[in-house]
Amino acid sequence: xxxxxxxxxxxxxxxxxxxxxxxxxxxxxxxxxxxxxxxxxxxxxxxxxxxxxxxxxxxxxxxxxxxxxxxxxxxxxxxxxxxxxxxxxxxxxxxxxxxxxxxxxxxxxxxxxxxxxxxxxxxxxxxxxxxxxxxxxxxxxxxxxxxxxxxxxxxxx
Numbered sequence: 001x002x003x004x005x006x007x008x009x010x011x012x013x014x015x016x017x018x019x020x021x022x023x024x025x026x027x028x029x030x031x032x033x034x035x036x037x038x039x040x041x042x043x044x045x046x047x048x049x050x051x052x053x054x055x056x057x058x059x060x061x062x063x064x065x066x067x068x069x070x071x072x073x074x075x076x077x078x079x080x081x082x083x084x085x086x087x088x089x090x091x092x093x094x095x096x097x098x099x100x101x102x103x104x105x106x107x108x109x110x111x112x113x114x115x116x117x118x119x120x121x122x123x124x125x126x127x128x129x130x131x132x133x134x135x136x137x138x139x140x141x142x143x144x145x146x147x148x149x150x151x152x153x154x155x156x157x
Contacts, residue, residue: 026051033098036078044078055133056098070146091154105129108155113148
């Protein structure tokens, strides 16, 4: 006997016969942020990125590649409709979220980074880096923030 395989199709019934339906496209929340179910691993993060609208999708791919290149053993998940990146046993150090006109990159211990990311937060440890469609950002600087952030104790919800 073989173990059951996970089923990724949704079934609908037509005249008493089960018919596989294509998975629904992710819903875009206000600001265009994809609604993706909570899950750990690379697959839900890639699903989130694939569902990002327009120019934000390419930016999501670029950020994901930069994070993985900088921290090869990074842990990934989607929680609260945002991809999160962290280190096993140390919590999350970064997440991003789509807003109407930009993508907000959150460094959960950003106040400890040198130089600090420019966006302040109501939370003393958190700093933001907002990326607009026409923003050219310094990959070397963002990579350095990622490297530093990955070495700090992360956020544990």
